[in-house]
Amino acid sequence: MNVTGTQAVSHDAPGPARWAAVVAAPLGGGGFHNFGEILLALVVLGGLFFGVRRLRHGRHGAQHDDTWIRREPPPSSPSGPPGGTTVAPARTPRAAVSSGRTAGGWAVETGGLTKRFGANVAVDGVELRVPRGSVFGYLGPNGAGKTTLIRTLLGLTRADGGTMSLLGFPVPAERKRALAGVGAIVDDPRFHPHLTGRDNLRLLAAARGGGASAWIGPSLERVGLTQRAGDKVASYSMGMRQRLGVASCLLGDPELLILDEPMNGLDPAGMHEMRTMITSLAGEGRTVVLSSHLLDEVERTCDAVAIVDHGRVIRQGPIDELIRGAGAVIVQVDCTEPARAAQLINEAGIAAGTALAGAGLTVTLPAGASRELVADINRRLAGAGIPLYGLREIQTSLEGWFLSVTSRLGEPS
Secondary structure, three states, X not given: OEEEOOEEEOOOOOHHHHHHHHHHHHHHHOOOOOHHHHHHHHHHHHHHHHHHHHXXXXXXXXXXXXXXXXXXXXXXXXXXXXXXXXXXXXOOXXXXXXXXXXXXXXXXXXXXXXXXXXXXXXEEEEEEEEOOOOEEEEEOOOOOOHHHHHHHHOOOOOOOEEXXXXXXXXXXXXXXXXXXXXXEEOOOOOOOOOOEHHHHHHHHHHHHOOOHHHHHHHHHHHOOXXXXXXXXXXXXXXXHHHHHHHHXXXXXXXXXXXXXXOOOOOOHHHHHHHHHHHHHHHHOOOXXXXXXXXXXXXXXXXXXXXXEEOOEEEEEEEHHHHHHOOOOEEEEEEEOOHHHHHXXXXXXXXXXXXXXXXXXXXXXXXXXXXXXXHHHHHHHHHHOOOOXXXXXXXXXXXXXXXXXXXXXXXXXX
């Protein structure tokens, strides 16, 4: 370091710093003789510092962008993913769905939850219990209050009465802690069409904070969009935008996913992809709550459902239990001697009725009958020496049961 009066020039300093010092040096030594020269020196000095700052910023930005272009894995951390190109960390295997309270409490629990819009009661005293680790369907016709319930749970609209909790945290008292473990889509997923899928997720991750950016790569891979992540969202199909919406939900590695009509507008292939994705997410130990009016997809996807009509939950529980308790069970029996088989079953008094049908017969069992009765039919026919070609239960569909317990399927909202 050379020191001359007030001038200090380091020969080890970076080039721009030395130039700034050299340009400033004449100010103390009287090298400039008029105000114009002094002003010129100040302009040069300011321009140099501004250029250095822009240069450094540009290098930093270029390095940051390169990490996304190269898709390098982000550093591992206790709260982040094990690597940027891997899927989310392994979770506890999916537990069997139970209508009873689980050891860790409910994923979603409400008590007398109510939301009004003037004279319209959109959510009417809802009592909801969602088991952890399940795919739970909130099923109802258009205008039944499905989206309003989701918005109320997330704190996007204020409840007029009742209680609610997410992952054991009361809302709104501990809304921030609750939502830290929640990913949600309300209405249709919306993105900037002029940006790429990855850039949209970068914006959302920056807004969320907490290391969410480390989950961009795994989330894209998880929903099968890695190869199209660099394309603008404007070029995405409806199914791809829905999958990008799910990817945005996964940025915080949530324990609970709440999806509003995730299969709406999808073609059969898109529905199949979404159904497979949702069930696999639950297989990782997450809880998925989805609202829908698509009965067939709900039956294929969900473990349990709540049926909502006019803002009220009128039934809820595992799908099999709800359907089985809804009415009689019909068994199709294909055998060599259907008339003798029918006589044998009627004499045993185990059926509510039998009817011959072509080369076989149908057996109607009492409402709420267990599957043991189906096995009993098989044993009795085999014991009587009647060969069986087939024996299958024709169970009431979710659609049939839904129509029996709701009053306005398809009524406009």
